[in-house]
Amino acid sequence: MNVLLTGGMGYIGSHTAVALLQAGHRVVLYDNLCNSDAGVLGCIGQIVGKAPLFIQADVRDTQTLSDALTRHEIDAVAHFAGLKAVGESAQKPLAYYANNVEGTVSLLEAMTRAGVCSLAFSGSATVYGEPRYLPLDEAHPLSATNPYGRTKLHIEEMLRDLSVSDPCWRIVCLRYFNPAGAHESGLIGESPSGIPNNLLPYVARVAAGELPSLSVFGDDYPTPDGTGVRDYIHVMDLAEGHVAALDWLGGHPGCHAINLGTGQGYSVLEMVEAFAKASERAIPYQIAPRRAGDVAACYADPGKALRELGWQARRGLADMCASAWNFQRRSRETGFR
Ligand code: NAD
Ligand code: UFG
Secondary structure, three states: OOEEOOOOHHHHHHHHHHHHHHOOOEEEEOOOOOOOOOHHHHHHHHHOOOEEEEEEEEOOOHHHHHHHHHHHHOOEEEEOOOOHHHHHHHOOHHHHHHHHHHHHHHHHHHHHHHOEEEEEEEEEHHHOOOOOOOOOOOOOOOOOHHHHOOOOOOHHHHHHHHHHHHHOOEEEEEEEOOEEEOOOOOOOOOOOOOOOOOOOHHHHHOOOOOOOOOEEEEEOOOOOOOOEOOEEEEEEHHOOOOOHHHHHHHHOOOOEEEEEEOOOOOOHHHHHHHHHHHOOOOOOOEEEEEOOOOEEEEEOHHHHHHHHHHHOOOOHHHHHHHHHHHHHHHHHHOOOO
Protein backbone atom coordinates (compact mmCIF):
# COMPACT_ATOMS: atom_id res chain seq x y z
CA MET A 1 0.00 0.00 0.00
CA ASN A 2 1.15 3.59 -0.65
CA VAL A 3 0.38 5.65 2.45
CA LEU A 4 0.68 9.41 2.89
CA LEU A 5 1.27 10.49 6.50
CA THR A 6 0.32 14.07 7.28
CA GLY A 7 2.35 15.15 10.31
CA GLY A 8 4.60 12.20 9.51
CA MET A 9 7.72 13.87 10.93
CA GLY A 10 6.17 14.19 14.41
CA TYR A 11 6.28 11.85 17.38
CA ILE A 12 3.59 9.32 16.49
CA GLY A 13 3.84 9.82 12.70
CA SER A 14 7.57 9.01 12.58
CA HIS A 15 7.10 5.78 14.54
CA THR A 16 4.16 4.83 12.33
CA ALA A 17 6.29 5.48 9.24
CA VAL A 18 8.85 2.99 10.59
CA ALA A 19 6.16 0.38 11.32
CA LEU A 20 4.56 0.82 7.86
CA LEU A 21 7.94 0.59 6.07
CA GLN A 22 8.89 -2.49 8.06
CA ALA A 23 5.55 -4.07 7.13
CA GLY A 24 6.44 -3.59 3.44
CA HIS A 25 4.35 -0.49 2.65
CA ARG A 26 5.60 2.65 0.91
CA VAL A 27 5.20 5.96 2.68
CA VAL A 28 5.25 9.66 1.84
CA LEU A 29 5.67 12.04 4.78
CA TYR A 30 3.87 15.38 4.49
CA ASP A 31 4.66 17.91 7.21
CA ASN A 32 5.23 21.65 7.61
CA LEU A 33 7.77 21.02 10.42
CA CYS A 34 5.98 23.43 12.78
CA ASN A 35 6.58 20.95 15.61
CA SER A 36 9.26 18.62 14.27
CA ASP A 37 12.79 18.57 12.94
CA ALA A 38 13.98 17.76 9.42
CA GLY A 39 16.62 15.47 10.99
CA VAL A 40 13.86 12.93 11.73
CA LEU A 41 13.97 11.87 8.08
CA GLY A 42 17.57 10.68 8.31
CA CYS A 43 16.80 8.87 11.57
CA ILE A 44 13.93 6.96 9.96
CA GLY A 45 16.32 6.18 7.10
CA GLN A 46 18.90 4.82 9.56
CA ILE A 47 16.29 2.55 11.17
CA VAL A 48 14.76 1.11 8.00
CA GLY A 49 17.70 1.40 5.59
CA LYS A 50 16.33 4.11 3.31
CA ALA A 51 14.89 7.56 4.01
CA PRO A 52 11.24 7.88 2.90
CA LEU A 53 9.92 10.58 0.59
CA PHE A 54 9.21 13.86 2.36
CA ILE A 55 7.16 16.87 1.25
CA GLN A 56 7.48 20.01 3.37
CA ALA A 57 4.09 21.70 3.12
CA ASP A 58 1.01 22.61 5.11
CA VAL A 59 -2.13 20.44 5.08
CA ARG A 60 -4.10 23.62 4.41
CA ASP A 61 -2.39 23.84 1.02
CA THR A 62 -5.08 21.74 -0.68
CA GLN A 63 -3.54 21.84 -4.16
CA THR A 64 -0.08 20.66 -3.06
CA LEU A 65 -1.72 17.92 -1.03
CA SER A 66 -3.97 16.70 -3.83
CA ASP A 67 -1.03 16.77 -6.29
CA ALA A 68 1.01 14.67 -3.86
CA LEU A 69 -1.82 12.15 -3.47
CA THR A 70 -2.09 11.76 -7.24
CA ARG A 71 1.62 11.84 -8.12
CA HIS A 72 2.54 9.20 -5.53
CA GLU A 73 -0.52 7.00 -6.30
CA ILE A 74 -1.59 7.09 -2.66
CA ASP A 75 -4.03 4.39 -1.48
CA ALA A 76 -4.60 5.63 2.08
CA VAL A 77 -3.84 8.56 4.36
CA ALA A 78 -2.88 8.57 8.04
CA HIS A 79 -3.69 12.04 9.35
CA PHE A 80 -1.49 13.06 12.30
CA ALA A 81 -0.95 16.74 11.45
CA GLY A 82 -2.33 19.08 14.07
CA LEU A 83 -1.63 21.05 17.21
CA LYS A 84 -1.98 19.10 20.45
CA ALA A 85 -1.24 21.15 23.58
CA VAL A 86 -4.35 21.36 25.76
CA GLY A 87 -3.21 24.45 27.71
CA GLU A 88 -2.11 26.35 24.60
CA SER A 89 -5.45 25.58 22.93
CA ALA A 90 -7.22 27.64 25.59
CA GLN A 91 -4.84 30.57 24.89
CA LYS A 92 -4.97 30.31 21.09
CA PRO A 93 -8.25 28.62 20.16
CA LEU A 94 -8.27 29.99 16.60
CA ALA A 95 -4.86 28.50 15.86
CA TYR A 96 -6.27 25.14 16.93
CA TYR A 97 -9.46 25.42 14.86
CA ALA A 98 -7.46 26.64 11.85
CA ASN A 99 -4.82 23.95 12.05
CA ASN A 100 -6.87 20.98 13.17
CA VAL A 101 -10.36 21.56 11.75
CA GLU A 102 -9.51 23.62 8.63
CA GLY A 103 -6.50 21.38 8.02
CA THR A 104 -8.75 18.32 8.01
CA VAL A 105 -11.30 19.97 5.70
CA SER A 106 -8.45 20.73 3.30
CA LEU A 107 -7.19 17.14 3.50
CA LEU A 108 -10.67 15.73 2.81
CA GLU A 109 -11.06 18.08 -0.15
CA ALA A 110 -7.67 17.00 -1.52
CA MET A 111 -8.55 13.31 -1.03
CA THR A 112 -11.85 13.86 -2.86
CA ARG A 113 -10.05 15.51 -5.79
CA ALA A 114 -7.50 12.68 -5.95
CA GLY A 115 -10.06 9.89 -5.45
CA VAL A 116 -8.45 8.59 -2.24
CA CYS A 117 -11.08 7.31 0.23
CA SER A 118 -9.17 5.52 3.03
CA LEU A 119 -8.27 7.54 6.10
CA ALA A 120 -6.94 6.78 9.58
CA PHE A 121 -7.43 9.82 11.80
CA SER A 122 -5.45 10.58 14.98
CA GLY A 123 -8.26 10.82 17.49
CA SER A 124 -7.91 11.07 21.23
CA ALA A 125 -9.42 9.66 24.40
CA THR A 126 -9.99 13.29 25.30
CA VAL A 127 -13.30 13.02 23.36
CA TYR A 128 -14.73 10.95 26.25
CA GLY A 129 -14.56 13.99 28.54
CA GLU A 130 -15.07 13.20 32.24
CA PRO A 131 -15.44 9.38 32.36
CA ARG A 132 -18.92 8.21 33.41
CA TYR A 133 -17.67 4.63 33.71
CA LEU A 134 -14.39 2.74 33.29
CA PRO A 135 -12.92 1.22 31.25
CA LEU A 136 -13.90 3.55 28.43
CA ASP A 137 -15.42 1.76 25.46
CA GLU A 138 -16.25 3.38 22.13
CA ALA A 139 -19.94 3.71 23.08
CA HIS A 140 -19.12 6.03 25.99
CA PRO A 141 -20.80 9.46 25.49
CA LEU A 142 -18.58 12.08 23.88
CA SER A 143 -17.83 15.58 25.17
CA ALA A 144 -14.99 18.06 25.28
CA THR A 145 -13.60 20.23 28.04
CA ASN A 146 -11.13 22.42 26.11
CA PRO A 147 -10.63 23.81 22.58
CA TYR A 148 -8.14 21.06 21.63
CA GLY A 149 -10.68 18.39 22.62
CA ARG A 150 -13.42 20.24 20.75
CA THR A 151 -11.35 20.21 17.55
CA LYS A 152 -10.99 16.42 17.87
CA LEU A 153 -14.73 16.07 18.48
CA HIS A 154 -15.68 18.37 15.57
CA ILE A 155 -13.38 16.45 13.25
CA GLU A 156 -14.89 13.10 14.27
CA GLU A 157 -18.39 14.48 13.64
CA MET A 158 -17.32 15.88 10.28
CA LEU A 159 -15.88 12.51 9.30
CA ARG A 160 -19.12 10.75 10.26
CA ASP A 161 -21.16 13.26 8.18
CA LEU A 162 -18.85 12.76 5.22
CA SER A 163 -19.09 8.97 5.33
CA VAL A 164 -22.90 9.22 5.34
CA SER A 165 -22.84 11.57 2.36
CA ASP A 166 -20.79 9.20 0.19
CA PRO A 167 -20.42 5.44 0.78
CA CYS A 168 -16.97 5.33 -0.84
CA TRP A 169 -15.32 6.62 2.35
CA ARG A 170 -13.47 4.21 4.61
CA ILE A 171 -12.52 6.10 7.77
CA VAL A 172 -11.27 5.06 11.17
CA CYS A 173 -10.92 7.45 14.11
CA LEU A 174 -8.22 5.92 16.28
CA ARG A 175 -8.74 7.20 19.81
CA TYR A 176 -5.30 7.17 21.40
CA PHE A 177 -4.89 6.97 25.14
CA ASN A 178 -1.49 8.16 26.47
CA PRO A 179 1.32 7.50 23.98
CA ALA A 180 4.69 7.00 25.67
CA GLY A 181 8.18 5.69 24.98
CA ALA A 182 10.29 5.69 21.85
CA HIS A 183 11.73 3.47 19.14
CA GLU A 184 14.25 1.00 20.59
CA SER A 185 17.06 2.56 18.51
CA GLY A 186 16.80 5.79 20.50
CA LEU A 187 16.89 7.67 17.18
CA ILE A 188 13.31 8.90 17.22
CA GLY A 189 11.08 9.72 20.17
CA GLU A 190 9.07 12.46 21.80
CA SER A 191 10.95 15.75 21.94
CA PRO A 192 8.68 18.61 22.94
CA SER A 193 10.22 22.06 22.69
CA GLY A 194 10.34 24.01 25.95
CA ILE A 195 9.09 22.60 29.23
CA PRO A 196 7.13 19.38 28.57
CA ASN A 197 3.42 19.32 29.47
CA ASN A 198 3.14 15.54 29.47
CA LEU A 199 4.28 13.32 32.30
CA LEU A 200 6.85 11.01 30.73
CA PRO A 201 8.91 13.60 28.81
CA TYR A 202 8.94 15.71 31.97
CA VAL A 203 10.11 12.80 34.12
CA ALA A 204 12.80 11.96 31.54
CA ARG A 205 14.23 15.45 31.85
CA VAL A 206 14.18 15.30 35.64
CA ALA A 207 16.05 11.96 35.48
CA ALA A 208 18.59 13.57 33.14
CA GLY A 209 19.11 16.46 35.57
CA GLU A 210 17.73 19.01 33.09
CA LEU A 211 14.79 19.86 35.34
CA PRO A 212 15.06 19.90 39.15
CA SER A 213 11.93 17.97 40.15
CA LEU A 214 8.49 16.81 39.09
CA SER A 215 5.30 18.39 40.40
CA VAL A 216 2.77 15.62 40.95
CA PHE A 217 -0.56 17.26 40.20
CA GLY A 218 -2.77 16.12 43.06
CA ASP A 219 -2.59 13.20 45.50
CA ASP A 220 -6.20 13.31 46.65
CA TYR A 221 -7.94 11.66 43.70
CA PRO A 222 -10.13 8.60 44.37
CA THR A 223 -7.40 6.28 43.03
CA PRO A 224 -5.33 3.66 44.93
CA ASP A 225 -2.47 6.09 45.77
CA GLY A 226 -4.39 9.35 45.22
CA THR A 227 -2.54 10.35 42.03
CA GLY A 228 -4.00 10.41 38.50
CA VAL A 229 -4.30 7.13 36.61
CA ARG A 230 -3.77 6.87 32.84
CA ASP A 231 -3.51 4.21 30.15
CA TYR A 232 0.05 4.64 28.83
CA ILE A 233 0.62 2.91 25.51
CA HIS A 234 4.00 2.29 23.89
CA VAL A 235 4.31 4.42 20.77
CA MET A 236 5.50 1.41 18.73
CA ASP A 237 2.36 -0.51 19.76
CA LEU A 238 0.37 2.53 18.66
CA ALA A 239 2.29 2.59 15.36
CA GLU A 240 1.53 -1.08 14.75
CA GLY A 241 -2.13 -0.34 15.53
CA HIS A 242 -2.12 2.02 12.53
CA VAL A 243 -0.68 -0.66 10.26
CA ALA A 244 -3.44 -3.05 11.38
CA ALA A 245 -6.14 -0.36 11.00
CA LEU A 246 -5.06 0.64 7.48
CA ASP A 247 -5.05 -3.02 6.39
CA TRP A 248 -8.49 -3.52 7.94
CA LEU A 249 -9.99 -0.38 6.36
CA GLY A 250 -9.85 -1.88 2.87
CA GLY A 251 -12.83 -4.11 3.68
CA HIS A 252 -14.74 -1.71 5.95
CA PRO A 253 -16.58 1.21 4.38
CA GLY A 254 -18.10 3.82 6.69
CA CYS A 255 -16.70 5.74 9.64
CA HIS A 256 -15.52 3.77 12.67
CA ALA A 257 -14.09 4.66 16.07
CA ILE A 258 -11.56 2.36 17.71
CA ASN A 259 -9.65 2.83 20.98
CA LEU A 260 -5.91 2.31 20.94
CA GLY A 261 -4.97 1.69 24.55
CA THR A 262 -3.77 -1.17 26.73
CA GLY A 263 -6.65 -1.41 29.22
CA GLN A 264 -4.17 -1.03 32.08
CA GLY A 265 -4.00 2.14 34.15
CA TYR A 266 -0.91 3.37 36.04
CA SER A 267 -0.74 6.18 38.58
CA VAL A 268 1.71 9.08 38.44
CA LEU A 269 3.67 7.61 41.34
CA GLU A 270 3.83 4.20 39.64
CA MET A 271 5.22 5.93 36.55
CA VAL A 272 7.83 7.75 38.61
CA GLU A 273 8.89 4.49 40.26
CA ALA A 274 9.09 2.65 36.91
CA PHE A 275 11.14 5.44 35.35
CA ALA A 276 13.52 5.61 38.32
CA LYS A 277 14.11 1.87 37.91
CA ALA A 278 14.65 2.04 34.14
CA SER A 279 17.01 5.02 34.35
CA GLU A 280 18.68 4.05 37.63
CA ARG A 281 18.28 7.70 38.62
CA ALA A 282 16.39 9.30 41.47
CA ILE A 283 13.31 11.28 40.37
CA PRO A 284 12.75 14.03 42.96
CA TYR A 285 9.12 15.11 43.16
CA GLN A 286 6.76 17.13 45.28
CA ILE A 287 2.99 17.03 45.56
CA ALA A 288 1.36 20.06 43.90
CA PRO A 289 -2.28 21.13 43.53
CA ARG A 290 -4.48 19.35 40.99
CA ARG A 291 -4.10 20.60 37.39
CA ALA A 292 -7.28 22.21 36.07
CA GLY A 293 -9.21 19.94 33.71
CA ASP A 294 -7.50 16.67 34.78
CA VAL A 295 -9.65 13.62 35.45
CA ALA A 296 -8.89 11.10 38.22
CA ALA A 297 -8.60 8.04 35.99
CA CYS A 298 -8.82 7.28 32.30
CA TYR A 299 -8.18 3.89 30.70
CA ALA A 300 -9.43 2.02 27.68
CA ASP A 301 -11.51 -0.99 26.96
CA PRO A 302 -9.24 -2.20 24.14
CA GLY A 303 -11.57 -5.08 23.15
CA LYS A 304 -12.83 -3.61 19.87
CA ALA A 305 -9.30 -3.17 18.49
CA LEU A 306 -8.59 -6.83 19.20
CA ARG A 307 -11.89 -8.05 17.77
CA GLU A 308 -11.83 -5.89 14.65
CA LEU A 309 -8.15 -5.28 13.90
CA GLY A 310 -6.61 -8.33 15.57
CA TRP A 311 -4.33 -5.85 17.32
CA GLN A 312 -3.38 -5.48 20.96
CA ALA A 313 -0.56 -3.73 22.78
CA ARG A 314 2.40 -6.05 23.42
CA ARG A 315 4.90 -3.84 25.22
CA GLY A 316 4.80 -3.03 28.93
CA LEU A 317 5.64 -0.14 31.21
CA ALA A 318 9.29 -1.15 31.71
CA ASP A 319 9.81 -1.05 27.94
CA MET A 320 8.12 2.38 27.65
CA CYS A 321 10.37 3.85 30.35
CA ALA A 322 13.57 2.18 29.11
CA SER A 323 13.02 3.33 25.52
CA ALA A 324 12.09 6.89 26.60
CA TRP A 325 15.27 7.01 28.70
CA ASN A 326 17.38 5.64 25.84
CA PHE A 327 16.00 8.36 23.54
CA GLN A 328 16.59 11.03 26.18
CA ARG A 329 20.25 9.99 26.53
CA ARG A 330 20.89 9.63 22.80
CA SER A 331 19.33 12.98 21.97
CA ARG A 332 21.55 14.56 24.60
CA GLU A 333 24.65 12.96 23.05
CA THR A 334 23.77 13.91 19.48
CA GLY A 335 22.28 17.28 20.35
CA PHE A 336 19.32 16.33 18.16
CA ARG A 337 15.84 16.59 19.57
P1 NAD B 1 3.57 16.05 17.01
O1 NAD B 1 3.40 17.50 17.25
O2 NAD B 1 4.85 15.40 17.41
O3 NAD B 1 3.30 15.72 15.47
C1 NAD B 1 2.41 16.46 14.68
C2 NAD B 1 3.12 16.81 13.39
O4 NAD B 1 2.21 17.54 12.55
C3 NAD B 1 4.35 17.69 13.60
O5 NAD B 1 5.45 17.13 12.91
C4 NAD B 1 3.96 19.04 12.99
O6 NAD B 1 5.06 19.71 12.41
C5 NAD B 1 2.91 18.63 11.96
N1 NAD B 1 1.90 19.65 11.64
C6 NAD B 1 1.14 20.36 12.50
N2 NAD B 1 0.32 21.18 11.83
C7 NAD B 1 0.55 20.97 10.52
C8 NAD B 1 0.00 21.50 9.33
N3 NAD B 1 -0.95 22.45 9.36
N4 NAD B 1 0.46 21.05 8.15
C9 NAD B 1 1.43 20.10 8.09
N5 NAD B 1 1.99 19.56 9.19
C10 NAD B 1 1.55 19.99 10.39
O7 NAD B 1 2.32 15.32 17.74
P2 NAD B 1 2.06 13.77 17.98
O8 NAD B 1 2.18 13.51 19.43
O9 NAD B 1 2.82 12.95 17.02
O10 NAD B 1 0.51 13.72 17.64
C11 NAD B 1 0.03 13.35 16.37
C12 NAD B 1 -1.49 13.40 16.37
O11 NAD B 1 -1.98 12.55 17.41
C13 NAD B 1 -2.05 14.80 16.66
O12 NAD B 1 -3.17 15.00 15.83
C14 NAD B 1 -2.46 14.72 18.12
O13 NAD B 1 -3.53 15.58 18.40
C15 NAD B 1 -2.88 13.27 18.23
N6 NAD B 1 -2.80 12.77 19.62
C16 NAD B 1 -1.61 12.85 20.29
C17 NAD B 1 -1.56 12.41 21.62
C18 NAD B 1 -0.27 12.52 22.42
O14 NAD B 1 -0.32 12.49 23.64
N7 NAD B 1 0.89 12.63 21.76
C19 NAD B 1 -2.70 11.88 22.26
C20 NAD B 1 -3.87 11.79 21.53
C21 NAD B 1 -3.92 12.24 20.21
N1 UFG C 1 1.14 14.94 35.54
C1 UFG C 1 1.81 15.36 36.67
N2 UFG C 1 2.85 16.24 36.51
C2 UFG C 1 3.24 16.70 35.28
C3 UFG C 1 2.55 16.26 34.13
C4 UFG C 1 1.49 15.38 34.30
O1 UFG C 1 1.48 14.96 37.79
O2 UFG C 1 4.18 17.51 35.22
C5 UFG C 1 0.03 13.97 35.70
C6 UFG C 1 -1.31 14.51 35.24
O3 UFG C 1 -1.95 15.21 36.27
C7 UFG C 1 -2.02 13.22 34.84
C8 UFG C 1 -0.90 12.32 34.31
O4 UFG C 1 0.30 12.87 34.86
O5 UFG C 1 -2.59 12.60 35.97
C9 UFG C 1 -0.78 12.32 32.79
O6 UFG C 1 -0.71 13.66 32.32
P1 UFG C 1 -0.32 14.00 30.80
O7 UFG C 1 -0.29 15.49 30.69
O8 UFG C 1 0.90 13.25 30.41
O9 UFG C 1 -1.50 13.36 29.96
P2 UFG C 1 -3.08 13.66 29.98
O10 UFG C 1 -3.76 12.36 30.31
O11 UFG C 1 -3.40 14.81 30.83
O12 UFG C 1 -3.34 14.11 28.48
C10 UFG C 1 -2.99 13.29 27.37
C11 UFG C 1 -2.65 14.17 26.17
C12 UFG C 1 -3.88 14.90 25.71
C13 UFG C 1 -5.01 13.96 25.49
C14 UFG C 1 -5.24 13.10 26.69
C15 UFG C 1 -6.29 12.04 26.45
O13 UFG C 1 -1.66 15.10 26.49
O14 UFG C 1 -3.60 15.54 24.49
O15 UFG C 1 -4.03 12.44 27.07
O16 UFG C 1 -5.94 11.31 25.32
F1 UFG C 1 -6.13 14.68 25.24
